[in-house]
Amino acid sequence: MTVKQIVVLGGGVGGTLVANLLAGQLTRKQAQITLIDRIGKHVYQPGWLYVPFGGPPPERWERSERSLLRRSVDLIIGDAVRIDPHERYVEMADGTQIPFDYLVIATGARLEPSAVPGYGEGAYHFYSAEAALRLHAALREFSGGRIVIGVADIPYKCPPAPLEFTFLLEDELRKRGLREKTEITYLSPIGRVFTIESVSQFVTPLMEERGIQYELFFNTEQIDPVNRTISSLEGTTIPYDLLVLVPPHRGATIISESGLGDAQGWLPTDRETLQHKQFPYIYGVGDATDLPVSKSGAAAHFEAKVIAHRIAGEIKGKPSEERYQGQVMCFLETGYGQATQLVFDYTHPPHPPKPSAYYHYEKALLNRAYWHLIPTGIV
Amino acid sequence: MTSPNVVIDKEIDARGSHCPGPMMELIRGIKSVPVGSVVAVLSSDPGSAKDIPIWVQKAGHEFIGAFPEQGFTRFVVRKMR
Numbered sequence: 001m002t003v004k005q006i007v008v009l010g011g012g013v014g015g016t017l018v019a020n021l022l023a024g025q026l027t028r029k030q031a032q033i034t035l036i037d038r039i040g041k042h043v044y045q046p047g048w049l050y051v052p053f054g055g056p057p058p059e060r061w062e063r064s065e066r067s068l069l070r071r072s073v074d075l076i077i078g079d080a081v082r083i084d085p086h087e088r089y090v091e092m093a094d095g096t097q098i099p100f101d102y103l104v105i106a107t108g109a110r111l112e113p114s115a116v117p118g119y120g121e122g123a124y125h126f127y128s129a130e131a132a133l134r135l136h137a138a139l140r141e142f143s144g145g146r147i148v149i150g151v152a153d154i155p156y157k158c159p160p161a162p163l164e165f166t167f168l169l170e171d172e173l174r175k176r177g178l179r180e181k182t183e184i185t186y187l188s189p190i191g192r193v194f195t196i197e198s199v200s201q202f203v204t205p206l207m208e209e210r211g212i213q214y215e216l217f218f219n220t221e222q223i224d225p226v227n228r229t230i231s232s233l234e235g236t237t238i239p240y241d242l243l244v245l246v247p248p249h250r251g252a253t254i255i256s257e258s259g260l261g262d263a264q265g266w267l268p269t270d271r272e273t274l275q276h277k278q279f280p281y282i283y284g285v286g287d288a289t290d291l292p293v294s295k296s297g298a299a300a301h302f303e304a305k306v307i308a309h310r311i312a313g314e315i316k317g318k319p320s321e322e323r324y325q326g327q328v329m330c331f332l333e334t335g336y337g338q339a340t341q342l343v344f345d346y347t348h349p350p351h352p353p354k355p356s357a358y359y360h361y362e363k364a365l366l367n368r369a370y371w372h373l374i375p376t377g378i379v
Numbered sequence: 380m381t382s383p384n385v386v387i388d389k390e391i392d393a394r395g396s397h398c399p400g401p402m403m404e405l406i407r408g409i410k411s412v413p414v415g416s417v418v419a420v421l422s423s424d425p426g427s428a429k430d431i432p433i434w435v436q437k438a439g440h441e442f443i444g445a446f447p448e449q450g451f452t453r454f455v456v457r458k459m460r
Contacts, residue, residue, distance in 0.1 A: 154403045189406070190399040191430050217437045219406055233406065234438040235460075263407075292397045 004031040004315050007090055007100040009080055009254075011037030011065040014285035014300030015106030016375040021308035023070040024377065030315050033073045034098060036090065040065045040077035043129075044370055046297065049161055049333070051132035052139050053172055058129030068375040083258040085279045102281050102311050105260075105267055107252035109157055109287040109295055115248040116152050118223030122230075123245040126165065127157065138242060139169075144178050145241030148230060150187030152220045153248040155266075157287055157295045159195060160342065162186075162246050163203055164333040170210050171335035184211070185238060187218040187230070187245075199332070199342060202352045206334060220245065249295070251288060266290035271346070272323035274307050283307045293326050293346075301374060302327040331363035339363050383443055383455045388416040394423045394451050401427045401454075402434055409440065409458050416458050417443065423451040431456075 047061030079093040089097040113119040126132040173179040192200040219233040231237045251265025268277040269284040276282040286300030306324045313320030326346030338355035393401035401422035408418045435442040441457040
């Protein structure tokens with residue numbers, strides 16, 4: 001039996017977990033597992049939400065990728081620039097070719113703020129370590145006025161995050177005595193404040209109770225950083241003093257440049273088997289895919305288990321029938337030391353429980369225990 | 380009327396995409412064509428019947444109609460501005 005080459009592209013939640021699970025299910029005689037990561041650093045992105053409010057600094061949410069991988073997984077740190085799905089190899093920036101029998105694409109999502117004219121000078125966000133620190137500095141200086149929070153495009157990572165940010169901000173401003181001097185407006189591109197209807201019905205009354213205004217069907221067209229306004233495709237213009245806008249997201253450039261993605265660079269992925277729709281030996285996990293689920297570590301976590309079972313089963317000659325059913329489990333901070341929980345799949349929408357301190361602490365616990373529990377596959 | 384009596388300039392197949400997927404696809408489609416063009420989006424999501432006409436009205440475009448087919452609906456919109 002020849003040793004199968006499994007290459008995992010990307011060392012985020014999904015990629016790291018797939019690699020570790022495969023290493024646990026296959027021997028070195030059955031497969032050689034190689035993970036390629038651009039920077040060799042694993043980042044727990046949910047931690048960025050707390051940075052603007054003076055939470056732990058971004059370094060606290062980073063670990064070396066090597067320290068999280070099982071010893072039998074080879075790690076290559078470098079830029080992968082192209083995938084040849086026919087000849088089955090990944091080409092690195094230095095020209096090296098890494099051959100594969102199976103490829104798992106876990107390249108995540110890329111931010112493209114430049115897709116919105118005026119974004120660079122006019123808006124803040126918390127979707128990278130640097131941006132979250134900049135927003136922290138801006139909030140520290142803020143002394144009242146109009147804060148506008150929104151989403152430039154769908155899909156984007158961690159769908160509840162901008163709502164969580166809004167609730168945490170409202171709470172923070174109240175504590176600082178600035179709430180009465182601040183108008184908060186939330187912009188949503190669709191006809192409700194959140195994509196999932198049941199969550200929207202849950203969140204909207206909370207926003208109303210706290211005097212948070214919202215503008216629906218607001219699809220950002222441009223920002224005017226001089227006059228401090230944001231305008232929509234629908235013809236609405238809103239003034240702001242501080243604008244927090246989740247930038248447009250796109251798939252990784254390697255996907256588009258290898259001809260493997262759709263127009264936005266997302267990987268066309270079978271919603272249950274997680275195989276690429278054209279190349280069954282290529283799998284997609286997490287944010288890189290076009291799956292109709294949250295772009296979140298939570299979704300990637302469930303998907304990784306299915307992919308590892310399916311690849312390992314095939315190599316061992318015992319094909320796995322395991323399928324991904326759209327499972328996601330995450331928390332939504334609602335401010336005032338409380339949170340709720342969202343548990344759902346393709347056929348069962350979430351029914352968020354009443355916000356409580358319990359879910360807030362559970363989220364805080366997960367944030368701390370993540371390193372020990374998730375990339376290792378313990379849970 | 381079961382089919383639109385207009386020439387469709389751009390048609391987007393968003394079948395299998397869940398709410399608000401088809402509406403966002405329509406918005407992307409509208410952004411990419413000149414004023415006066417007719418854009419159609421195919422949706423199998425029941426939520427589109429509510430979302431798409433409201434968005435079209437809010438955005439100031441013309442809603443030509445929703446045309447049911449086998450297992451999906453074709454929503455046809457003219458870009459007005």
